[in-house]
Each structure stands twice: as structure tokens, then as C-alpha cells.
Amino acid sequence: MDFQKKRELILNGNMKKVILTLALPVMLNNFIHTLYNLTDTFFISKIGGNEVAGVQFVWPVVFLMLSFGIGMTTATSALISQYIGAGDHKKAGNMAGQAIILLLGMSLVFGTIGYFAAPYVVRWMGATGTLYENGVAYLSVMFAGLFSQFMMNAFNAIKQGQGDTMSPLIIGALSVGLNIILDPIFIFVLDLGITGAALATVLSTAIFAIYGIVSVFGDQQSLAVSVADLKPNKKAIGKIVEIGLPSSMGQAMAAFGFTVLNVFLVSFGEIVLTAFAIGNRINSLIMMPAMGIGSALAPVVGQNLGADNIDRAKNAVWTSVKLSTIILIIGAGIMLPFSRGIVALFSTDPEVIASGTEYLRVILISVPLMGYFQIFVGTFQGSGHTLYAMVLMMGRLWALRIPMIMYLSNSSGFGPSSIWYAMVISNFLTCIVGLGIYLSGKWQKKVIKTRRKKVQEVAA
Template identity: 55%
Template sequence: MDYIEKRQLILKGKISKVILTLAGPIMANNLIQTLYNLADTYWVSRLGSTEVAAITLIWPVIFLMMALGIGVSIASISLISQYIGSNNMEDAKKVAGQVISFSFIFSSVLGLIGALSAHYIVKAMGGEGILLEKSVTFLRIIFFGMPTLFIFFAFNSIKQGQGDTLTPMKYSAFSALLNIILDPIFIFTLNLGIGGAALATVLSRGIFSLYAVYRLFSVKNGIRLKKDDLYLNKSVLTKLIKIGFPASIGQSTAAFGFIILNAFIIGFGEATMAAFGIGNRIVSLILMPAMGIGSSISTIVGQNLGADNVKRAKEAVKTSAILSTIILAIGGVIVFILSETIIGFFAKNDPIVFNQATYYLKLVIFTMPLMGFFQIFMGTFQGSGHTIMAMILTGGRLWCLRIPLIVLFKNFTDLGSKSVWFAMILSNALICLVGYGLYKSGKWERKVIKKTNIDNE
């Protein structure tokens, strides 16, 4: 399906078909990344427990850096989709060129600073001895390769803004496959150890990032860049940063919030921490369809707002909520029935972890539709360009609700370790009410582009 056909589908096609067409590749991409992470962990685990601990220790730092890059990508989806919806390809091209240039410059500076500071960062997180050495080796290489990650984010956002979620999925699949091939070669054959794992990640991602950029200059339909589009444009960059900054802040505070959350959870003991980790891995798999739908709705909302069709944008949100609820309800029932069997794969030999993880999974299953609504509200606000609303949801759920509730339940109730589970459920419910209130306010219905040329906005 070419660019024109995809635009017609998004603006005039059957809503449920549009959602599933866009969400399908995103779901597949999420699954690919999950399998890739498992494969990566498997090869590193062959080196020893210290190497696994090193990657676990520094992952929050990497996630935090990723969060900083996601903001501009979210802004570009909003702007590109709205410009395409309004049939303004010229300004969509300008945004695409700027997001590539900004992502490269920003990630290069961030990566260099991070690489030079890697030793101090890991030490501040408590890394010592061999763990410190291994963590710094891995983190430094990832920092130097940061541009490859940010450029890939930029490419994905440019394609998604046009309604093309299939191409990024293909590139991600090939990149993940190459990484799986390179891991054992670099780690064992070339004897590079944990540094080989990081190098394999950067190289496999870098090859396809370069190819992705090349395709943006050679594609025959949709956004096709020229060299002039890469020159920094103050007015376009200002708009990108204005919309992207709240998204970056929201993602970053959420990333940092999870670090703090883990610190509170570990206070209940290692068994609770292990149960939390196991339960979350299973929940994340169930949530993949809802996350795919939430990501797809940002493009659908953006293009229809750009075309001044608010009614259809609302219809898309409503249909997304129905589809998400049905999928999560079916998945939830299956997992509830099989919960003890599933948890048994991960905690068969530890009855304390088994009991806590099973209790958590059964409890959280009942609130799965709420997590679907959260994803849809996020996609709606991001697609409309009202990223402050999205920031309120991402930051508020952790900092204003979940963490305070854990402290409250821990100190003023007899729930014990169950405080974590009930705090999660209640925070999800309350933040959905906040999201619904923001949605009903109607402020998201105002598009963030104007009819004039972007250079004159």
C-alpha cells in the first residue's frame, strides 16, 4: 500500500481496519524487541552472573537516555501526521529533515558526555570492582553508539507519521536478527566479552539506521528528503522542541520514577522484587496489543485533526478503547486461568516468589483494561500534539500516585508486600480518571499546525 492509499485509508477507511492495519506491525515490532532482549541476555549470561548484573545495573541509565530522545520523535509524529492530513507535504518534509538533523546532533553530544562520564555514573549507582569495570565497558560503547539509536527513533517517527508502521518493523526485525548473529561472534569468537555484546548492538542498529536514512532520500512515494532539508531551520526546530520537550520530560521522569519505585519495592525484600519483575514481564506481553493500538492512534488522530475531521478522530479513540478492552479481557482470562502454570516456569523452586507473583498477576489482570485506556489516552494526546497532557499522565501516575500510595500503604496499613500491588492498581485507576477528564476537556481537539507555511507560524 503506497503513501496515497494509506492516507485515504486513515482519513476515510473503516476505523477498525485502520487501527489494526497500523497496530499490527507495531505489535510485531514490540514482540521482536522482547525476543531480541531475551536473546541478548542469554548470550551475556553465558559469560557469568557479573555480566548480567552489569547490564541490569545500567539499564535504567540507558532507558533514561532513550527517554530524552523519544520526545522529539513524538513531536515529529504529531506534526508530520497533521501536515499530511492537511495535504501539506512540503512542511511535513521540513519537519522530517529537522528531526533527523536534531536527533543526530543532540545524540552525538549526549553520547560523548555520557561516554566520558560513564565511570562516574556507574560508581554513583553503587558499582564497584569487577562489576564497575564491566558496566563501564558496556555503557561507554552504548553511549558512543547513541546516534544510531536516536536516528532509528527519528526514522520510525517519520514513517509512522505517514501511516507506515510496516517498514520500521521490517528494519527492526533485520537489525535484531543481525544482532543475534553478531553477539556470539563478538562475545566469544573475537573474545570481546561484554564489550562485544554492546558493540554488536551498536553495529547492527547502526547499519540499518544508515540504510533507513538512505531510503528517506531515495523513496519514490511519501516523504522524500533532499540535502537542503537537513540544514537547521530555527522555526521548525522551535516547534519540534516546544512540542517534544514536555514528552521528553514526561518520559524521563517516568524512567527515573521507576528507579525510585524499584528502591521502594526492594525494601519489602528480594522475593517481592523478583515477583514484581516476573509479573511485569508477563503483563508486558499481554499489554503488547494495547500498546500497539495506543501507538497507532497517534497517527490516526494526527492525520484526521490535520484534515479538520475531529469527529472521525473521536470515533477512532472510541473504537480503539473497545478493541483494546476486548483483546485485554480475552488475554486476561486466559492468563488468569493459567497463572500458576505460567509463574511456575519462572519461580518453580521458590515458593515465596511463586505465591507473591501469582497473587500479583491474578490481581492485576482485573485492571488490564485500565492499562489499555492509559495507552490510548497517551496516543491521543501525543498525536494531537498536546504533549503536556501526556506528560501529566506519565509523570503523575508514578510520582503523584503510585510511589506515595506505596509509602502510605506501607506505613499505615497491614498489607505488607501487597502494598505494591494495590498501589499499582489504584494508581492505574486514578490516572485513567485523570486521562478521561483531560480527554473530555476537548483541548486535545485543537491541532498544533496552522494553515500558513511552517516558516511563518
């Protein structure tokens, strides 16, 4: 489907078809990456030590750095989608070029800082012995290759802002395919262990991220992005930062919150930390449809707000809620009876299996809540009102989950289970807050300024 047909579908097509058409490639992309994560966990678990715990322990730190780039790509996608909805393709293309320059610079600065700070950060988190060694080995390589993930995110944002979710699927599938091939080679053949797993991830992402960025330029592309758009424009970059900063802060504080959560997990022992890591990998399978729908919803909301179709943007949200609820309940119902057997695929330790099974069952029962969370975040990010998304992301962890874990973990009869139940309760309360913000209607105001004449010319 070409650029204009996709725009016409988003602005005027059947809403269920719109959401599913955009969401299915995202779901497949998420599935492919989830499959990789499971495969990566499988290979790392065969090294023979506590490498899985090491990766889980430091991953929130990686995400902490990534969150700054994610915020800017969220802003980029929102701006591009609203300019396209308003018919201003020139400004949409310029925003794409400015985002590439901004994200490249940020990745080089953050990557360098993170590489040298890795040993101190892991030590500060309380890791010792092999957990410290594995954490530093993985974290250092991931920071050194941070630019690859930033550029991949930039490519995805540019395409998704246009309503093109198929191109990120293709690039993502190729990247993951190469990653799966390189994992056993680097880990076992070259005997690089956990460092090899990180190198495989960085290399496979870098190759296809660079290819993706190069591909957005040229006459054959639907959105006109030229080399001239790479010339820094303070006003455009300022707009991206203005909209992206709240999202970045929300992502960063959420990532830091998960870092603190890992500190609590370590206090219960590496068995609980490993169970949490395995459970999260499995749970990401069931969350795949909700994440796909939330991601697809953002450009639909953005383009319709850009075209002043507020009622249609609202229709997109409630259609997404219905689709997400149905899909998640069916998926959880299928996986729930086999929870123990699924966890046992990734560990032979009876204690890890027992803890991981309890966690997975609790999360599966409450899985629609995470779907609603993704939809509210997608709505507020697509509208460009990232401050509301920040409130949800930060509030869920810092105002609700972490205080509840601190309280429940010191209460008799809970122990590690306090973490699982605090996650469910925090998800529920966050969804209530998200609904309140949505009903206020403040997210409906678009964040771009364009002349109405342009919209009329395109419509004609």
C-alpha cells in the same frame, strides 16, 4: 498500500480497519522486540551471576536519556501527520529533515555525557559489588551507541507520521534478528559477558538505523525528503522542540521515577529486583496489542485533526478503547493460569519464581488499565498536545505510585507486594485523569498553521 491510498484510508476508511491496519505491524514489531528482550534476558541469565539484575537496575537510566529523543520523535510524527492531513507535503518533508539533524546532534551530546558519567550514576543509585560492575559495563556501552537508537526513532517517527507502520516493522525485524544472532556470539563465544549483550544491541540497531535514515531520501519515497531539508531551520527545529519538550520531560521524569523505583526494589533485595525484571519482560507480551493500538492511534488522530475531521478523530479514540479492552482481556485470561510456569522458564530460584508470579498475576488482572493509559497518551501525542501526555506520565509515577510505595512499604502486611499494588492503583487513577482531559476537548485543536486552500486543492 501506497502513500495516497493510506492517507485516504486514514481520512475516510472504516475506522476498525484503519486502526487494525496500522496497529498490526506495530504489534508485530513490538512482539519481535519483546521476543528479543526475552531472548536477551535468557542469554544474560545463563552467564551465571546477577547480570539480569544489573541490566534491570540501570535500564531506567538508559531510558532517561532516550526519553529526550523520544519526545522529539513524538513531535516529529505529530507534525508530519498533521501537515499530511492538511495536504502540505513539502512542510512535512522539511520537518523530517530537521528532525534527523536535531536528533543526531542530541544523541552525540547526551551519549558522550552519559558514557563518562555512567560509573558515578550507578554508584549514586546505591549499587555495590557485582551489581555495580555489571551496571557500569552495560550502561557505558549503551550510552556510547546512543546515536543508533535516536536514528532508529527518527526513522520510525517519519514513517509513522505518514501512516506507514510496515516499514518500521521490516527494519525493526531485521535489527532484532541480527541482535539475536550476535547475542550468543558476543556473550559466550567472544566471552564478553554483559558487555557483549550491550554491544550486540548497539551494533544491530546502528546498522539498520543508518540504512533506514538513508532510505527516506530519494525520488522513490512517498514523502519528499531531500538533502536540502537537512539544512538547519531555526523555526522548524523550534517547533519540534516546542511540541517535543513536554513529551521529553514526561518521558524523562517517568524514567527517573523508575530509577527511584529500582532503588526501592533494591532495598527489598536482588531477588525482588530480578523478579520484577522477569515479570516486566513477560508482561510486555500481553501489553503488545495496547502499545500497538496506541502508536497507531497517533497518526490517525494527527491526520484527521490536520484535515479538520474532529468527529473522526474522536471515533478513532473510542474504537481503539474497544479493541484494546477485548484483546487485553482475552490475552490476560490465557496467560493467567500459567503465570508460575512462565516465570519458571527464566529462573530456577524458588523465591524469584514466587515473587515474579505474584507480580505477574496482579498485573494481568488489571491489564486493561495499561491499555487505556497507552490510548490516552497516543491521543494527546498524535494531536500535538504533548503537555497532557506529560501530565499523565509524570503524575502516574511522582504524584501517585512512588508516594504510595513509600507509604505501603512501611505498612505491615505488604512488603514487596506494596510495589505491585501501587502500580495498579496508580494506573487506575491516571486513567481517570486521562479521561477528564479527553472530555475537556482541549486536545482537539491542531498545532499547525496551513492555508485552507491547500486542503481544498488536495481534496479536489
